[in-house]
Amino acid sequence: MRLVLLGAPGSGKGTQAARLKEYLDVPHISTGDLLRAEVAAGSPLGLQAKEVMARGDLVSDEILLGMLKDRFSRDDTRGGFILDGYPRNLAQAAALDQLLAELRQPFDYAVQLTVDNEQIIERLAGRAKAEGRADDSPESVRHRLNVYDQQTAPVIDFYRQHGQLTVVDGVGTLDAVFTRIVEAIAPEKQVG
Numbered sequence: 195m196r197l198v199l200l201g202a203p204g205s206g207k208g209t210q211a212a213r214l215k216e217y218l219d220v221p222h223i224s225t226g227d228l229l230r231a232e233v234a235a236g237s238p239l240g241l242q243a244k245e246v247m248a249r250g251d252l253v254s255d256e257i258l259l260g261m262l263k264d265r266f267s268r269d270d271t272r273g274g275f276i277l278d279g280y281p282r283n284l285a286q287a288a289a290l291d292q293l294l295a296e297l298r299q300p301f302d303y304a305v306q307l308t309v310d311n312e313q314i315i316e317r318l319a320g321r322a323k324a325e326g327r328a329d330d331s332p333e334s335v336r337h338r339l340n341v342y343d344q345q346t347a348p349v350i351d352f353y354r355q356h357g358q359l360t361v362v363d364g365v366g367t368l369d370a371v372f373t374r375i376v377e378a379i380a381p382e383k384q385v386g
């Protein structure tokens with residue numbers, strides 16, 4: 195299974211990807227996690243990305259594509275993957291298409307988790323308190339949602355127009371959302 199998980203910040207991509215990874219037995223590739231690991235390691239790339247991420251802006255397409263190519267060069271992606279956090283603009287969508295075509299691994303599903311902004315703000319305020327993620331401050335969350343509307347929403351429209359989009363309601367318990375995703379992508383597999 196080759197899956198691209200889309201949705202606004204806080205829509206539950208990371209949470210559901212962690213479960214889907216176990217269920218589908220494929221690696222979870224989160225560009226946010228890859229970038230946070232670079233920041234934590236204090237690498238040159240991490241130093242470049244740190245402020246941009248804290249503001250809630252997008253890190254450069256060039257850096258992201260390099261990171262992604264590197265990650266996809268590992269053998270564990272041969273049997274499938276869950277990609278979370280990429281693509282975030284139309285240029286990244288085109289780059290992903292090209293990369294997956296070169297690897298002969300086109301994605302099976304692009305799944306968008308939908309959650310209204312009010313609930314997203316509430317979720318991320320809770321995480322800011324619990325985990326203190328630098329980009330979960332109210333200002334950064336507002337900015338991330340604007341960036342999503344301006345830059346990432348066109349990717350959703352693009353996939354929809356090309357019949358490549360599966361929309362899943364991301365509101366409800368973690369189990370309920372998980373079941374909806376599985377029913378959308380692998381209805382022949384029973385959850386439980």
Ligand code: AP5
Nearest residue numbers: 203204205206207208209225226247251252253279317321
């Ligand atoms: P990234 O890490 O991808 O952040 P994001 O998209 O903003 O996603 P989040 O991790 O905030 O949300 P999520 O949808 O994964 O939800 P989660 O499961 O965590 O990117 C961070 C930054 O890195 C970007 O802003 C950018 O700077 C940079 N970056 C990354 N990719 C890039 C790219 N491709 N190009 C350029 N820059 C890039 O859940 C959120 C919270 O809600 C959690 O507390 C969770 O417990 C809770 N929750 C989850 N599901 C539910 C539910 N059903 N009910 C109630 N609470 C729930």
